[in-house]
Amino acid sequence: MSNAYSRRSFLKMAAAAGVGGALAACAPVAVAPGGEAAPGSQEKLVRILMPSWATAEIPYDTTAREFNEINPGTVVQIQTTSEGWETKVMSQIADGSLEWCGAGIASSASSSLPRWILTGMVQPMDDLFAASSVEGADQLLDDLLPVLRTASTHEGKFYGLPYSFENISFNWRTDYFAAVGADAPPATLDEWLEVARELKAWGADEQIYPTSFIPDLDASVGSMIYGSTTEPFGDDMLLKWESDEAIYALAFYRQMVLEEELTPPHGFDGWLDAYYAGKVASVQAQSSRGVWGQLAFGTEAVTTSPVPVRAAENSGTPFWGNCVGLLTGAPYPQEAADYFVYTMGPQNDTFQKTVIRTGKTPVYQSAYDNIINGDPQFRTYGWMNDMRDQVERSVIRPFNNYFAIQDTHYRNYIVQLVEPGSTMTPEECAKAILEASQEEISKQQV
Numbered sequence: 001m002s003n004a005y006s007r008r009s010f011l012k013m014a015a016a017a018g019v020g021g022a023l024a025a026c027a028p029v030a031v032a033p034g035g036e037a038a039p040g041s042q043e044k045l046v047r048i049l050m051p052s053w054a055t056a057e058i059p060y061d062t063t064a065r066e067f068n069e070i071n072p073g074t075v076v077q078i079q080t081t082s083e084g085w086e087t088k089v090m091s092q093i094a095d096g097s098l099e100w101c102g103a104g105i106a107s108s109a110s111s112s113l114p115r116w117i118l119t120g121m122v123q124p125m126d127d128l129f130a131a132s133s134v135e136g137a138d139q140l141l142d143d144l145l146p147v148l149r150t151a152s153t154h155e156g157k158f159y160g161l162p163y164s165f166e167n168i169s170f171n172w173r174t175d176y177f178a179a180v181g182a183d184a185p186p187a188t189l190d191e192w193l194e195v196a197r198e199l200k201a202w203g204a205d206e207q208i209y210p211t212s213f214i215p216d217l218d219a220s221v222g223s224m225i226y227g228s229t230t231e232p233f234g235d236d237m238l239l240k241w242e243s244d245e246a247i248y249a250l251a252f253y254r255q256m257v258l259e260e261e262l263t264p265p266h267g268f269d270g271w272l273d274a275y276y277a278g279k280v281a282s283v284q285a286q287s288s289r290g291v292w293g294q295l296a297f298g299t300e301a302v303t304t305s306p307v308p309v310r311a312a313e314n315s316g317t318p319f320w321g322n323c324v325g326l327l328t329g330a331p332y333p334q335e336a337a338d339y340f341v342y343t344m345g346p347q348n349d350t351f352q353k354t355v356i357r358t359g360k361t362p363v364y365q366s367a368y369d370n371i372i373n374g375d376p377q378f379r380t381y382g383w384m385n386d387m388r389d390q391v392e393r394s395v396i397r398p399f400n401n402y403f404a405i406q407d408t409h410y411r412n413y414i415v416q417l418v419e420p421g422s423t424m425t426p427e428e429c430a431k432a433i434l435e436a437s438q439e440e441i442s443k444q445q446v
Helices: 007-015 052-057 060-070 085-095 112-118 124-129 139-143 146-151 175-179 189-202 221-226 242-258 270-275 289-295 333-344 347-356 364-373 376-381 384-392 401-420 428-446
Strands: 044-050 074-080 102-109 158-173 282-286 302-305 319-327
Touching: 044 052, 044 060, 044 333, 052 060, 052 074, 060 074, 060 333, 060 347, 074 333, 102 112, 102 158, 102 333, 112 158, 112 319, 124 139, 124 333, 124 384, 139 333, 139 364, 146 158, 146 319, 146 384, 158 175, 158 289, 158 333, 158 347, 158 428, 175 189, 189 242, 221 242, 242 401, 242 428, 282 289, 289 302, 289 384, 302 384, 319 333, 347 364, 347 376, 364 376, 364 384
Parallel strands: 044 074, 044 102
Antiparallel strands: 102 319, 158 282, 158 302, 158 319
């Protein structure tokens, strides 16, 4: 398949599957061109910043129109973020001229939400939820999965409202695995290696890769470290790069990629096009990628399962919540919070179903009870229960940007580790990642 088979293609398939159908019809309110309040009016203009990928997946514009219609005097306007938007927001916060009220998408249990909080870009939402009269506001925080609520909480205050979460999963072609006699996903790294060898022999004529990683640290070696220990981070709040578990993970990666050639070059080169072309039998990546595969090949051909692990007692998998935040100094904070509740709250079943169909996992207990486990039409998403189980025992990343720094240096050195002809050892790779990360962090703290 060509490069055109991208996120846009996925979204078209998702739309064809009915993602947005239930939310399509809604009359707009009378506002000036561009969605702003009409000149001379007393309407409250609530501007919300969102990245284009989020508005393409989720109908925030539609829920804004619905909210505006039932709340005369308030005009919620969804605007697309552009390069440098955070700098502009922080500048306006500093001089008291902020024109926006909310923003997304930040990642809880990652680096972006902590950065937003620690720089003062966003404010707590607890009191605004408590004051909201919107249906669902009084259940929202208690209905959130505890690990997600914890990941969005800092010093006792709640900052980032997630509309979904993702974690690292094993997305596999059940038809390809069945061809080599495997009717279940590998539970351990050793099982993964064994079935990958069988798939390599089976798919040699068609040049099918048995498996693939993606470039992200959390989806590859990071996930294997999580699956090897209950304490992946050291006192320095970095992954334990020089531990036996990390060295094993790097060695396992090198074996699969370089020594046995069970993956695309470097472990991930061109993986997405190969995946959509039917040339990859399995991929360790975000859980939504399994649904992407189902939309391409059918719900029976692709399954999303927990990642293979090394140890029975482990840290689950890295995860992150896709969050919106309320900007500090927002001109209309209550109205923005009310819109967030109206759109993303547990009472909005239509919104929750839309999220699930995009392959992202819901954040409320009620969504599992009423939709995934309660609605027969959503039986194919039952795998999300397994994702939830892994995330609930996951070790939340330290509240800083250190993981993002490690990811940057990992992407450099992992390529060197598996470059054909490389003499770098896993120990040398781990040391290089650690030292480069420590050097950058030390400069950051000056």
